[in-house]
Amino acid sequence: MAIDLITRDENIRWLFHAGIGNVQVEALAAVLAESMTIPDVERDALQRRRHIPIE
Structure with a gap:
């Protein structure tokens, strides 16, 4: 699983x-x-997925 953060x-x-x-990674993506x-x-x-606690 990966998160891509693309900036200028x-x-x-x-x-x-x-x-x-995946749940934890998706929760991190929601925070970002x-x-x-x-x-x-x-x-x-993305924010709908955030309601799952990250341990």
Whole structure:
């Protein structure tokens, strides 16, 4: 599983160990989405996944 963070200046890719569940990675993506400039539809979809606690 991976998260890509693309900015004006950099492209950052976080790769997660297979043992980390998709739920936790998606929750992290939702937290990051709060401060990103993305279309509202995409932000809403990511934030709906955030309600799962990260351990």
